[in-house]
Amino acid sequence: MYEIPFNSPYFTGNELVYLQDAQKRGRLSSNGEYTRKCQHFFESRYGFERVFLTHSCTQALEMAALVLDLGPGDEVILPSYAYVSTANAFALRGCSLVFADSRPDFPAIDETKIEDLISPRTRALVIVHYGGMSCNMEKIIELSIKHDIYLIEDAAAAIDAYYLDSNGEEIPLGSMGHMATFSFHETKNISCGEGGMLVLNDVSFIDRAEHIWSRGTNRKSYERGLSAAYQWVSIGSAFAPSEINAAWLWAQLEQIEHIKNKRKIIWDWYDEHLEALFENFGIKRPTIPEFVRQNYHLYYLTCTGLEQRQDLIEFLQSRGVLAVFHYQCLHLSPFFREQYQGEPLYEAEKFQNTLLRLPLFVDLDRNQLQGLIQGGK
Structure with a gap:
């Protein structure tokens, strides 16, 4: 045991209160009141188009690969100096991984080295905001648009961090790519033990993401009365976390x-x-x-x-x-x-x-x- 450990998760004092409240509401499975509160918090505070809580940032990355329908023959550019989940999500889909170098002064991806790695097979560029500190986004966004490739922000550690653009505007990390992923692991600023989130900033992906998030079913449209039956309509998985995780997370977000x-x-x-x-x-x-x-x-x-x-x-x-x-x-x-x-x-x-x-x-x-x-x- 160390007198000063590397990390110690913060406890606000309301986590157990909200867990008890979730239990009283009679729903501890996914997509209850606390899930909706957390998702609305991020959408309203940072202007994200749509948010899906997940069990981890790893799952959020895997979900992003599914939403984009990436697979064999597709190349994905990503930094080599990154956590294995950033690569695994796309390797699992059979994508070819193309690794980029870091900046000389800073561990984030070197935006000047990306364009030489782009080929006709490149479908996505995944950048990592190292330690909650932004990549140089204007050049990266320019490359994404120029070459018509999807931009994914791996913002695992970047909750409530910003990019200062050339006009002096502070832009929330996670709001600039087609998608972004976040982590609520116990080592992160805001945590619920294990947890994550997929952000969509392109509304054209919302329907597909809803199906994938709901185990490949049309559950969301069925609950809205837009479908006559609850059916299997897509590939998907159990990405949504329980209300236990969401209630804990809500106590953290308040602080x-x-x-x-x-x-x-x-x-x-x-x-x-x-x-x-x-x-x-x-x-x-x-x-x-x-x-x-x-x-x-x-x-x-x-x-x-x-x-x-x-x-x-x-x-x-x-x-x-x-x-x-x-x-x-x-x-x-x-x-x-x-x-x-x-x-x-x-x-x-x-x-x-x-x-x-x-x-x-x-x-x-x-x-x-x-x-x-x-x-x-």
């Missing part, structure tokens, strides 16, 4: 501003205090591009190499602080490396070997953390 503000205090403390601690070792603080308006999901350092990062991990562990590295490049993974035929992805591999994430959660005690790092046990 979204408080949670973000508390995390910002910790993020700012790191940024103000760590340079002096590590400046003589070549360890760097995050570089945040000017177009990013983040949600303070994570704080990372970049070390000079693998050996230094491991030394820093062990140093922090000896002080009772758990810090962890992040993604391993997907193009170099045991599953994919024999298939990969592209160029070396130097920047993604750099972040694989040098990036280290520090603990960041709402109830983190900064005084305790400082005492452990500077004074030891």
Whole structure:
């Protein structure tokens, strides 16, 4: 056990109240009152056209691949420095995966390297807003339109984060692609243990998504009185989570501003205090591009190499602080490396070997953390 764990899920105090209320309403399966409240929250707050809660962001990505009817022969471009779910959702459909490099200054996809990867078989571009921090969206949207390819925002960690466009407008992450996916895993700012969400910003996909979300049935149109019978009309699966998850999530959403503000205090403390601690070792603080308006999901350092990062991990562990590295490049993974035929992805591999994430959660005690790092046990 560590005195400072890497993560500790936040408890608002209303989660159990809403669970009891859901039970009293007599419905704990999917698509009840709390599911509707959560979905309406996102649609009204961020202007998303339609939202579907799912069991996880992984499922939301899989659902996106089904909605777009992607399959063998289709190419999907995505970053190599990403979680395996981003790739798995499309590999499961038999798509060919085309991996892109990261920016030199930041772990997100390098928007200048995408166009050379587009071919006549490219159907979709999946970008990942790393750690709730935006990709450079205007160039990416331009490429999506120019080449007529679907744009999917993997916004797993990007709840209540924004992109600052060239006109100075803050645009919610998840609202710019044809679709977007979010996570409510316990490591995320807003959580319900396990949970996710598919966002549709193109209304032409809504009917198909409703069928897929409802196990391939016309349940939604039947409930609206638009169909005479409840029937199997499409492929689909049990993507909708229970009211138990939705009730827990609603308690978190009520506190979204408080949670973000508390995390910002910790993020700012790191940024103000760590340079002096590590400046003589070549360890760097995050570089945040000017177009990013983040949600303070994570704080990372970049070390000079693998050996230094491991030394820093062990140093922090000896002080009772758990810090962890992040993604391993997907193009170099045991599953994919024999298939990969592209160029070396130097920047993604750099972040694989040098990036280290520090603990960041709402109830983190900064005084305790400082005492452990500077004074030891």
